[in-house]
Amino acid sequence: MADQTFPIPGTLDAGRSRGAALLEWLHSWVVTVDHKKLGILYMVYALVFLLVAGSEAVAIRIQLAIPNNHFLSPELYNEFFTMHGTTMVFLVGMTFIFGFGNYFVPLMIGARDMAFPRLNAFSFWMTAFGGLFLYFSFIGGFGLYGMGSAPDVTWWAYAPLTAKAFSPGHNTDYWALALIVSGFGTLGAAINILATVFSMRCRGMTLLRMPLFVWLMVVTSGDTLIVITPLTAAQVMLIIDRYLGGHFFDTQAGGSATVWMHFFWIFGHPEVYVLILPAFGIASEVIQVFSRKAIFGYPAMVAASVGIAFVSLSVWAHHMFTIGMTSVSNAFFALSTMMVGIPTGIKIFNWVATMWGGRIRFATPMLFCTAFVFQFLMAGLTGIMLAVAPWDWQLHNSYFVIAHFHYTLTGSFVFCIFAAIYYWYPKITGRMLSEKLGKWHFWLFFIGFHVTFDTMHFLGILGMPRSIYTYQADRGWNTLNMIVSAGGIIQAIAVLILVWNMMDSFLHGAAAGNDPWDAWTLEWSVPSPPPAYNFATDPVVRSRRPLWDLKHPNDPDWKYER
Amino acid sequence: MSTIPIFADENWRLPSRGRVAMFCLIIGESAIFTIFVVAYVYYIGRSTYGPTPQILDVPVFNTICLLSSSISIMLAERAIDRGRIRNFGAWWGLTMLLGIVFLTGTAIEWKRLIFSDGLTIRTNLFGTTFYSLVGLHATHVIVGLLMLSLVMIFTLLGRVEQRHAERIQVLSLYWHFVDAVWVVVFTVVYLVGR
Numbered sequence: 001m002a003d004q005t006f007p008i009p010g011t012l013d014a015g016r017s018r019g020a021a022l023l024e025w026l027h028s029w030v031v032t033v034d035h036k037k038l039g040i041l042y043m044v045y046a047l048v049f050l051l052v053a054g055s056e057a058v059a060i061r062i063q064l065a066i067p068n069n070h071f072l073s074p075e076l077y078n079e080f081f082t083m084h085g086t087t088m089v090f091l092v093g094m095t096f097i098f099g100f101g102n103y104f105v106p107l108m109i110g111a112r113d114m115a116f117p118r119l120n121a122f123s124f125w126m127t128a129f130g131g132l133f134l135y136f137s138f139i140g141g142f143g144l145y146g147m148g149s150a151p152d153v154t155w156w157a158y159a160p161l162t163a164k165a166f167s168p169g170h171n172t173d174y175w176a177l178a179l180i181v182s183g184f185g186t187l188g189a190a191i192n193i194l195a196t197v198f199s200m201r202c203r204g205m206t207l208l209r210m211p212l213f214v215w216l217m218v219v220t221s222g223d224t225l226i227v228i229t230p231l232t233a234a235q236v237m238l239i240i241d242r243y244l245g246g247h248f249f250d251t252q253a254g255g256s257a258t259v260w261m262h263f264f265w266i267f268g269h270p271e272v273y274v275l276i277l278p279a280f281g282i283a284s285e286v287i288q289v290f291s292r293k294a295i296f297g298y299p300a301m302v303a304a305s306v307g308i309a310f311v312s313l314s315v316w317a318h319h320m321f322t323i324g325m326t327s328v329s330n331a332f333f334a335l336s337t338m339m340v341g342i343p344t345g346i347k348i349f350n351w352v353a354t355m356w357g358g359r360i361r362f363a364t365p366m367l368f369c370t371a372f373v374f375q376f377l378m379a380g381l382t383g384i385m386l387a388v389a390p391w392d393w394q395l396h397n398s399y400f401v402i403a404h405f406h407y408t409l410t411g412s413f414v415f416c417i418f419a420a421i422y423y424w425y426p427k428i429t430g431r432m433l434s435e436k437l438g439k440w441h442f443w444l445f446f447i448g449f450h451v452t453f454d455t456m457h458f459l460g461i462l463g464m465p466r467s468i469y470t471y472q473a474d475r476g477w478n479t480l481n482m483i484v485s486a487g488g489i490i491q492a493i494a495v496l497i498l499v500w501n502m503m504d505s506f507l508h509g510a511a512a513g514n515d516p517w518d519a520w521t522l523e524w525s526v527p528s529p530p531p532a533y534n535f536a537t538d539p540v541v542r543s544r545r546p547l548w549d550l551k552h553p554n555d556p557d558w559k560y561e562r
Numbered sequence: 563m564s565t566i567p568i569f570a571d572e573n574w575r576l577p578s579r580g581r582v583a584m585f586c587l588i589i590g591e592s593a594i595f596t597i598f599v600v601a602y603v604y605y606i607g608r609s610t611y612g613p614t615p616q617i618l619d620v621p622v623f624n625t626i627c628l629l630s631s632s633i634s635i636m637l638a639e640r641a642i643d644r645g646r647i648r649n650f651g652a653w654w655g656l657t658m659l660l661g662i663v664f665l666t667g668t669a670i671e672w673k674r675l676i677f678s679d680g681l682t683i684r685t686n687l688f689g690t691t692f693y694s695l696v697g698l699h700a701t702h703v704i705v706g707l708l709m710l711s712l713v714m715i716f717t718l719l720g721r722v723e724q725r726h727a728e729r730i731q732v733l734s735l736y737w738h739f740v741d742a743v744w745v746v747v748f749t750v751v752y753l754v755g756r
Contacts, residue, residue: 115579191586199579225590233597240694245684248601248694254608254687263597 033117034532038124039103040428045128046095051499052135053087056080058492065485067473074469078152079171081467083134085155086175088409089271090182091131096417097278098123098189101217103428105193107523107530108211110202110539115195123188130182137174151175154467156268157238159249159260164242173242176235183232190221190228202522204541208302211521211544212295215302216281219309223274226313231267234260258323265316273312276408277305279416280347283369286419287351289519290366291358294545294557297350304343304350311340321392330389337387344380348373363517364438368419371446375411379404382457397467400460406453418445418498425502426516430528431509437501441494448490455483520545580732588739591702595743598698599750602691606755612686615756617679624667625748628703631660632741635734643731645724651717657737658714661707668700692751699747702740709733 032038060080063071072080106114114120138148149170153161162172197210197218210218238260240246247253249260288295295301317325317333325333351373360366382404386392395401418441425433459480464471471477515524522539523530525547543549543557606615638653672693675681683693713733716722722730 116583187587187590191583191590194586195579195583198582199576201576203574222589225586226593229590229593230597233594237598237601237694240683240690246690246694247684247687248605248690250687254605254610255690256604256608259601259604263601266597 031121033113033121035102035106035114035117035120036428036530036532036534038120039099039101041124042095042099042102042127045131046092046099047499049087049091049095049131051495053084053092054492054495056084056087058488060084061485061488063470064481066482067471067475067478069470075152077469078154078467079138079148079150082151082154082175086134086151086179087131089155089275090179091127091134093275093409093413094182094186095127095131097217097220097275098127098186098193100213100282100417100420100424101193101221101278102189104424104523105196105214105217106200107526107534108214108521109197109200109205110522110535110541111196111200112534112538114192115200116192119188120192123185123192126185126188127182128185130178130180130185133181134174134178137171137178140170140174149174156264157260158264159238159257160251162238162242162260163250172238176238180232180235180239183228183235186224186228187232190224193217193221194225202535202539202541208299209541209544211281212284212298212301212305213278213281213521216277216284216305219305220274220277223270223277223309223312227267227270227274230263231271234263234267237263258320261320261323262317265319269316269319270309270312272405272408273308275413277308279372279413280305282416282420282423283351283372285519285521286365286369286423287354287373289423289517290361290363290369291355292361293354293358294520294548295350296353296356297346298544300346301350304346307343308340311336311343315340318387318392321389322396334387334389338384341380341384344376348377348380363422364433364435364442365419365423365517367439367442368415368422371442372412372415372419375407375415375449379407379412382407395460397465398460399456399464399466402466403453403456403460406456411449411453418442421498421502423517424523425505426512427523427528427530429506429509430512431505432512432516433501433505433509437497437504441497441501444497445491445494448487448492448494451487451490452484453487455480455487459484515547520548522546525550578728578732580729581735584732584735588735591739592743595698595746598691598695599746602695602750602755605687605691609687613679613681613688615688615692615751617675617681618692618752618756619671620752620756621667621671621748624664624671625744627660627667628664628741628744631657631664632738634660635737639727639731639734642722642724642727647717647722647724650722650730651714654710654714654717658707658710661703661710665700665703665707668696695747696751699740699743702743706737706740710737 029037029041032041059072060077063069063077102114102120106112134151137150140149151157151171151174153167153172153175157172157175160166197214201210237246237248241248241250241255247255249255249257251257284295284301315333315337317329318337321330321333351369355370362370382400386395386401386404422433422438425431459477462476462480464475464477464481471481512528514527516528517524522541525539526534539546543561545557549556549558634653635657638650638657641647641649641653681689681692683689710733713722713730
């Protein structure tokens, strides 16, 4: 190999075939440690799984559209709703937030990369492997002979259903092992975000000058540290039970199924705050830019976010009111759950106060965020209803609960993610998304969302339980289920419009320039897409809106800001 | 308004990213241990058959070894901070030795439990929770020892210098954490639960 020559950057590559160029391009994505490229990888990965899990949701809704339907087999139906939940939470939600976090946290705090670029790449590929492993279950094992061995034990995987006796084969193992692997990826990503924010800020970027999105990523990463790890621990116990003959959740030997519930929801409930907090951050950025006003009550927003993270750690057993806890526990968890409403209420008032008197521009990101504020309010109100233990005894495991958490996760989280896509796509690609298609996307998704999930509340009150394969025609649920399913189709069309918009605008969109929205945070001060080194010279910051200071040297924020 | 202070930008200093990251890792690991400790405490006395915690002997010598390794690694940190590489190597080696003695002690204890008392992870609930909690800690000791030996190899090759003091201190944080967790595990398993 002594005579081997190595390519020198900048040499003539006229002789190179297109195949080789493509291979090199792909290779550059695999070996990259650049936070921007990894951020894009996270987001593309999340988007792909959004489509996959969305298709599963559509299949579920087709199955439930009419009574006594056999569109899916019962086994496949169980696999689909398990995989829909697991995918949406772990492969879509978590990866979207860490995708946006990866891309924008260093840019917003004036850093040139994350604190640990290689850990960053490692985290992404662990997460990616976890997701692919989870989906390999459809064809792995004896998959090709039947329906596959995809997890079919619901995404909360209650014991003793997961015991070897009741879940033979590898369905449960795929669920546990895939999430342990992706959990380590998530832990690495969270550690990286925290180290970046605490140790890599540019000069003058004090903690209380950081953009709210960065603050919320800090809070959410801190929560991730103590929330994802209990799930990993519980899943290790599950694997010990299944493979080493342990007895953690084995009620025959003195183990307890309730302990699994506690361990799962100690993870499971804060997890939804882990997802929704960065969505708050996105909304705070978008609403202030499109209302042309600095955010109302910045310190209160920060305090409320930290408050939500703390309170969220003490509410988990409101998922378990029906298992027969003591009345003291019921009262405690009912009250602590209602306490979440206080910091959340502060945030909603602050968003409304930011819009109040502003010159609002209803571009697509702002449309999504405006809808988010009101839908999140609704979600919070049904949340308080479910926090009342006697009310929960009636509606537990019904479609009312499904409607409630889809209001938070779709109506709030996904709406903010869509807002973020429209808001930051110009920065990432250098091209604007089509506003016309964006409006179509928004209105169709908005209408579809309300048709589906508003109706679901009534189904729940009429007593339709969750996770059922089908139902009898005389239960009085037929019309409502048909409406819910129709709304699901409308949402699917809206998401396809988004995908088309993203692909079409990537090739034909209008050039974005550095700062298409006339925004105020540091990521808009660099070209779109940003160069590999982010900032040619390290920025210096004197207020919360560094770009405003630059654009208005006669009236800078730092003169007034406390 | 002219009195607005220009930020004190001359001494713009931020914490070391290694320390921040290691503290974060420790917080996450603590949550994992918390879950296992809670499981252990909750299941004390709930085994329906088989050996009970009364068969355990309190591993006093083991505990003394592991806890004193925290002191020796602290002396190693101090030595490298002052540039005394030979001292550093000696204290570092002693730390590793104490860790290895601890693991050996655990191995002897487990051998007795398995072969004379007939307690394995599948025997009963006590076996499941005992081996998983103590084993989780032992796993952390092994990971720590692997990292310590990596540094030891570099020290013997003469590659470790005073400028690496901070990295060494970050790694030591992990070792201190492993020791601190043992205090909890020891208290729960051998003092409270027995």
